[in-house]
Amino acid sequence: MLPLAPETYVDVLVIGAGPAGLMCGNALAAAGGLDNYGLGERLLREGNQMHTCAFYNPNDVGEIELTSRAPDVTAPTARFPFEVTLHQGAIEQMFLDSMAAHNLRVDRPVKPVAIELSRDPEELHNLSSYPVKVTLARLDAITDTNRLEVVRAKYVVGADGAHSWVRKAFGITMEGEQTEYVWGVVDIVHQ
DSSP states (O other): OOOOOOEEEEEEEEEOOSHHHHHHHHHHHSOSOHHHHTOHHHHHHHSEEEOEEEEEEEOTTSOEEEEEEEESOOOTTOSSSSEEEOOHHHHHHHHHHHHHHTTOOOOTTEEEEEEEEOOOHHHHHOTTOOOEEEEEEETTOSSGGGTEEEEEEEEEEEOOOTTOHHHHHTTOOOOSOOOOOOOOOOOOOOO
């Protein structure tokens, strides 16, 4: 028999630590735009300015060729005449640094294994209650004693991507359009 898992109480549990989950954690810690998070200047400094998009497609003989170019930002009211691009790892590090400054942490490697939402109407409407119970598994635990943790939350945010565990656990279908197009993004410096 497994020992009882320790319980933690939090106002909000964010499941998913990609850019969306990290942004959510920052938003909860410090309301406002990127400048209010202290990230705007760093993003401009570390990112790359993209002024033009180039589109490549296969030609009649199956070779890839340039088919068009277009300005990346066309809105006349845009603050900057370019888009800032930066790889996901660098963006996530910016959020992690900002979260550390707000005494927030990301637990890795951890995955949710069970989620329960109270069915008690009184508990669901009481703003002081913690009606969501999430069981987390620590993937790096050496023994079963500290493998599981139960987190009770007032709210849970599912920011765990296209194949969301949270969405599947609650039977929520994926809304929106999907495409069969194969595409990619390449960062290059033209010389």
